[in-house]
Amino acid sequence: MELILISKWVTFGFGLFFILIGILMVLKPETARNVLRKAGSTFFINYAEITLRLIPASAMIIFADYSKYPELLMAFGWFMLATSLVLYFVPRKLHHKFSLKAAGILKPVYFQLISPFSMLIGCFLIYSVCGC
Secondary structure, three states: OOOHHHHHHHHHHHHHHHHHHHHHHHHHHHHHHHHHHHHHOOOHHHHHHHHHHHHHHHHHHHHHHHHOOOHHHHHHHHHHHHHHHHHHOOOOHHHHHHHHHHHOOOOOOHHHHHHHHHHHHHHHHHHHHHOO
């Protein structure tokens, strides 16, 4: 039961993270763009990023059956887990090259336009675990 409670709060925290990232994208889109540019840039950043993604992904999978939307939370968790595992096998330089290309395409105004989606995902995650 303790693992379930920890998973709930990790998922809740991940929802807050999405909301804060959405706010960052609205208020400081160039900063968000610079963060994207750093993905895969060093050995440490690459593998820390991938490994840290495993924590909320696992939490969503563990807590899914207790949430308001078990199928969606389970699917989101498994998607994050699978993509994280795939990224372990993608060469770091290729990952970085992709992030640089994406940052070049995504102008600051695009970050501002997609920020509501980040905030909505965050709200969904928080709502799905609250009151459970």
